[in-house]
Amino acid sequence: MSTRNIPILLTTIFAVMVTTSAQAATIKGKAIYEGTVPKLRPIKMDADPICLTKHADPVSPDFLVLGEGNTLANVFVRVISGVPKKAYPAPAEAAVLDQQGCLYHPHVMGVMVNQPIDILNPDGTLHNVHAVAEVNDEFNIAMPKFRKKITRTFDKPEVMVKMKCDVHPWMNGFIAVMEHPYFDVSETTGEFSIENLPAGMYEVEAWHEKLGTQKVKVSLTEGGTEELTFTFSKPQN
Ligand SMILES: [Cu+2]
Structure with a gap:
């Protein structure tokens, strides 16, 4: 009887676990309005005297809110592709x-x-x-x-x-x-920030109710920050 010695190779694998969690990346930037600023009539609240009493000064319409240097508020910025598919x-x-x-x-x-x-x-x-x-x-x-x-x-x-x-x-x-949680709304300073994204390729959309929608692709590295500027101008019509 020949004994077959089956060599057993004990391989000890030291898996080097990189336990530091992947460093999250950030998309941030500004929304800017370019062009002539239209003169907007104050909102007429006369229909409800109670509304009128709430304001000491005339109230500008809120569909175009600009800050110093024509920074643009109320732009909704969101990631539209590349977000890991899971339940948030x-x-x-x-x-x-x-x-x-x-x-x-x-x-x-x-x-x-x-x-x-x-x-x-x-x-x-x-x-x-x-x-x-x-x-x-x-x-x-x-x-x-x-x-x-x-x-x-x-x-x-x-x-x-x-x-x-x-x-x-x-x-x-x-x-x-x-x-998913990867969205923000620009402040009056135009600023927005989307944090805690894993590294990857993304498409980002910026929407303004009167000035349309823009899209841009960004590549994020671990721990990196990509700065975006969305410049909106009055649509031609
Ligand atoms: Cu109301």
């Missing part, structure tokens, strides 16, 4: 849409699918919150002066859900309902 849980913390002074604050906002949205009415007047959703369920809710808060969620991604008040026709806003 919604924050438990509610986003807030305030109707103070008969205007939506913020005018443009992003929430995640199923994130609660507290809609506030501190004005002591009637607002009618109307979400003109197409993918999500539309809702249309009267908020008399005693109804200070309602909470709603959107259960599907949708960019944008237009918000309007059926009592005050100048009240308009937009809510982006996102399936």
